[in-house]
Structure formats: C-alpha cells, structure tokens
Amino acid sequence: MTEQHSYRILDVLIEQDAYFAIFRLPHETAPRFVMQTSGTPSILRDIEELNEQQGFVIAPFRTNATSPLIVIRPDRTTFPEVNISIRKDGQEKAYLQKHISKNKVEYSYLFDRFHKPLANGELKKLVLSRSKIIDRKDTFSPGRSFFNAVEKYPHSYVYLFHTPQSGTWLGSTPEILLRGVRDEWHTVALAGTRYPNSGTVTWDDKNLREQHLVTSYLLKQLSSFHITPEINGPYTIKAGNLAHLRTDFSFNLPETPKPGTLLKALHPTPAVSGLPKDEAYRFIQHNEEQDRLYYSGFLGMLDTEGETDIYVNLRCMHIEKNLLTLFAGSGLLVSSSLDDEWEETEHKLEVMLNILQ
Numbered sequence: 001m002t003e004q005h006s007y008r009i010l011d012v013l014i015e016q017d018a019y020f021a022i023f024r025l026p027h028e029t030a031p032r033f034v035m036q037t038s039g040t041p042s043i044l045r046d047i048e049e050l051n052e053q054q055g056f057v058i059a060p061f062r063t064n065a066t067s068p069l070i071v072i073r074p075d076r077t078t079f080p081e082v083n084i085s086i087r088k089d090g091q092e093k094a095y096l097q098k099h100i101s102k103n104k105v106e107y108s109y110l111f112d113r114f115h116k117p118l119a120n121g122e123l124k125k126l127v128l129s130r131s132k133i134i135d136r137k138d139t140f141s142p143g144r145s146f147f148n149a150v151e152k153y154p155h156s157y158v159y160l161f162h163t164p165q166s167g168t169w170l171g172s173t174p175e176i177l178l179r180g181v182r183d184e185w186h187t188v189a190l191a192g193t194r195y196p197n198s199g200t201v202t203w204d205d206k207n208l209r210e211q212h213l214v215t216s217y218l219l220k221q222l223s224s225f226h227i228t229p230e231i232n233g234p235y236t237i238k239a240g241n242l243a244h245l246r247t248d249f250s251f252n253l254p255e256t257p258k259p260g261t262l263l264k265a266l267h268p269t270p271a272v273s274g275l276p277k278d279e280a281y282r283f284i285q286h287n288e289e290q291d292r293l294y295y296s297g298f299l300g301m302l303d304t305e306g307e308t309d310i311y312v313n314l315r316c317m318h319i320e321k322n323l324l325t326l327f328a329g330s331g332l333l334v335s336s337s338l339d340d341e342w343e344e345t346e347h348k349l350e351v352m353l354n355i356l357q
C-alpha cells in the first residue's frame with residue numbers, strides 16, 4: 001500500500017465519522033492503528049474508571065459535556081479497505097490566521113493576570129496556553145499531515161484520532177505520562193524549554209527550577225502510593241525544533257494502584273497546569289479565556305495485558321471542517337518574562353505549522 005493510499009484512507013475514515021486512532025511511537029517506523037467497528041466508544045466520567053478499561057484513551061484537560069473522556073475499543077488493528085475516490089482539489093487558498101487567535105497584546109493581559117498570583121506568592125507555577133486559529137485550505141489532508149509529522153518528528157509520539165464525540169486531533173508530543181509493560185512502569189518530568197539553532201543547550205535557573213518543581217511533584221504523587229522510583233536525569237532531549245529538560249522515573253507497579261488510579265493522581269502535572277495542583281487548575285479554568293478541550297489532556301493505548309503508552313497531548317491541533325486550531329503553552333514562574341514566554345509558545349506552535357503542507 002502506498003503512503004498516498006494510506007493517507008486517503010485516513011481522510012475517508014474521518015469523513016465517515018469512524019472511531020479510530022493511528023499513532024507512531026518514538027523511534028518506531030511503522031504506525032499502529034486501532035479502530036472500533038461496532039457500538040460506540042465508552043464515555044467515562046472519571047479518570048479512575050480507566051481501571052476497568054482497555055483501549056485507546058482520549059482524555060481532555062478537564063472532563064465536561066463538550067470534551068468527554070473516551071476509550072476506543074480496538075476491534076481491529078489493521079487498516080480497513082475503504083472506497084477511495086480521487087479527490088478533486090479545490091482552489092488553493094492560503095492558510096490565514098484568524099483574528100480570534102490571541103495577539104501579543106491580548107496575550108500580555110493574560111500574562112499579567114497569571115503573573116500576579118505568582119508574584120504575591122499564592123501560586124508557585126502556572127502554565128498559560130493560547131491557540132492559533134487558521135483557515136483550513138481545501139487541499140489540506142489530515143492523513144498527509146500525519147505522515148509528514150511521522151517523518152519530521154522521529155523522537156516524538158505522533159498521532160491522529162477521530163471520534164464524533166472528540167472531533168479530529170493531530171499532534172506530535174514529546175511527553176510521556178505513563179508507560180508500562182507487565183510490572184515495569186515509567187513516567188517523566190518534562191519541563192524547561194529552549195530552541196537551539198545548533199550546538200549544546202544551556203539551562204538557566206528559571207528552566208532548572210521549572211524542571212525541579214515537576215520532578216518533586218511526581219515524586220510526591222508516586223510516594224503517596226509507597227512507590228519509590230529509580231530516577232535518571234535531568235538531561236536534555238530534542239523534540240523537533242525544541243529542546244527540553246527531562247527526568248525519568250522507573251518503578252514496579254504490582255497489583256495496586258491500577259493505572260487509572262495512578263493517571264488520576266498524575267494528571268494534570270505542573271508541566272501543563274501548575275502548583276499547588278488544585279488551586280492552579282481552578283485558576284486556569286477561571287482565567288485562561290479558552291477551553292483547552294483535549295490539548296494538555298492525555299491519550300494513547302491502555303493495555304495492561306500488553307503495552308501501555310500514554311502521552312500528554314501537546315504540540316497538537318483540533319481539525320474542523322473549515323478551521324485548524326493549534327495549541328501551545330508554557331510554564332510561568334515569578335521570574336518569567338512576557339517576551340520569552342510568548343516566543344516559546346511561537347516556537348511550540350511551529351511544530352504543527354511545519355507539517356501542514
């Protein structure tokens with residue numbers, strides 16, 4: 001099967017409103033595919049209900065009626081044959097950035113609003129995110145963009161999924177939330193961002209502190225289950241045009257906690273939300289002025305009999321009939337500067353912008 005044939009199949013599955021996900025794990029060559037062929041996917045109210053589930057999980061940042069927590073049952077794991085007609089490409093139109101996207105002036109108001117509780121010591125860290133909305137070209141193909149990302153981002157988890165409940169999402173994320181085979185499990189603290197042109201990356205105090213906050217949080221959550229992980233890091237990793245600081249946590253997971261319970265304890269980590277956990281999560285809900293939907297939620301296969309690979313949903317876009325909404329955020333500390341954080345989100349948005357053609 002040619003790549004062009006594969007991407008047309010993916011586009012047709014989206015047009016047919018199928019329940020499917022295709023994903024490529026870091027450093028693997030072949031993407032894996034899952035599709036539910038009968039009934040409707042499970043809709044869950046609470047992350048802990050994942051303890052009773054196996055399948056492809058799609059969890060929003062915040063579960064609500066518009067963004068439910070979904071599990072696709074993997075009825076089939078090979079590409080289906082679908083009737084593909086050759087698409088007549090319409091008139092070319094340029095990708096246009098819509099006014100609804102926050103410009104730097106509007107972003108600066110939100111930056112000030114987020115900085116206040118950091119400056120007065122109420123909160124230690126807050127992740128401020130924004131989105132960029134662009135017109136979808138007639139020639140845009142989600143399937144082709146997925147394969148572009150597979151090629152361009154070998155170190156990331158690249159995915160495309162569709163369900164009628166979530167809509168269509170595509171992304172290329174570097175951040176593992178929970179990975180496990182048998183009783184060997186892993187999670188990762190990924191925080192601190194640079195955009196090096198070349199050579200070695202150096203890390204300032206702000207980035208080291210951000211990384212330290214996420215590491216301490218993960219240790220605390222794991223130790224609440226009496227898990228003492230083996231720790232490796234922090235070290236520098238590449239993710240497309242960006243570099244991050246990463247610390248690995250490896251541990252045994254006997255009978256309990258089950259993965260759903262652990263995911264509930266981990267999500268949302270301060271890499272995407274903030275500290276203290278509950279206060280930061282509430283602050284974002286009331287002040288960010290956008291619904292993050294599935295951005296900064298988590299996704300991937302949950303299969304306790306086989307292999308579990310759950311990633312944080314970053315460097316992603318929501319694909320609609322006429323619009324593409326790209327998301328990016330960055331972690332603010334009291335020492336953050338407006339220009340640096342804006343620039344960081346610009347670089348993060350490029351991850352999706354670079355695969356649109």
Ligand SMILES: C=C(O[C@@H]1C=C(C(=O)O)C=C[C@H]1O)C(=O)O
Nearest residue numbers: 190192193271314328329330331
């Ligand atoms: C929030 C995002 O990325 C997260 C935030 C980072 C940071 O602030 O340094 C780094 C990696 C991710 O954990 C994003 O890509 O939107």
